[in-house]
Amino acid sequence: MSRPPVAREKVLAAFAAIVADEGEQAATMEAVAARAGVSKGGLLYHFGSREALVEGLVERLLADGEADVADMRAAPEGAVAYYLSTSADSPRELNELYVAASRITQTGADSARQALAHIEAQWLRALEEAVGDDRLAQLLAVVGDGLYLHAIRGDQRRAVELWRTIAPVVTSLLDARRSGGGPA
Template sequence: MPQARTKDRLLDAAGAVVMRDGAQALTLDAVALEAEVSKGGLLYHFKSKRDLVEGLIERWLAEFQKEMDEEDPDFVRGYVKASAPAGNELGMLAALIGDPSLLVAVRKQYGIWQDRVEREGRDPVDATVARLAADGLWLAELLGMGPPTGTLREQVLERLLDLAEPLD
């Protein structure tokens, strides 16, 4: 199996372990078992648990960027549209909470995205409010903290997209 596919399979397995058993259950042995590879095979791709979690974070950030690009050519509107949890983020969030030093890459990427929000040809306050509200909606849905559903959710997203509309 090519290296990239094996690495993806290992990252999938790590996410599955965290989603099913919690962040505390994320061990190299558990991931190797889930991925049906030897621990040595896992260590070939990820030298440590931290390396594995960093791989999860890098993949999540790249997937989010790709989804933003696919949702809308306009950056801020794409950000708002892509901010619905995909299901695997809870494990990533738990891993970040378990080791706050892992937030460095996430903070850097969000800083880049915020800079872009501020210079995309719209009111920077409205665009920032839309970004922060989309982040809040994502977190509410991810953690099940009273997120809006149905028609109300659609209306909230439409309002955020209105805020994200470029200036004429």
């Protein structure tokens, strides 16, 4: 599959950044074009409407989310450690797409809501595969949500500190479970 044109990628990144930082109302076609460093005509060439921008964002979110799940499954430190550490200190591009999609759902964009649900289900499935217990996987997902909440509220340093503090507890819990001494 060929790579999308650079201008198209710049426009999507600009749209996601504006929506994540300032909200969907601030992401006018003019503002997106200016932030992307393209003309409004250049933006319209790649995305003929605001709806097309939203759908482009959703497509990118799904692709990046799927890549993140693959990275999670292949992580040398294990899926759980990967998931929790990236919840505290998530890759900027995926974070902006996730936050932007979350904001867009507030205006009723069902495609964004479905994309978020799909990615979250994939992360949960990878956790379930890693720990072999759906309840424990759900607990770990909620811990990741808490770390992520700290990070997106602008306290990423605190989120990373929290992860470092609880990492030994999580490791101990998983080790105890593997050896038969953990929760059922």
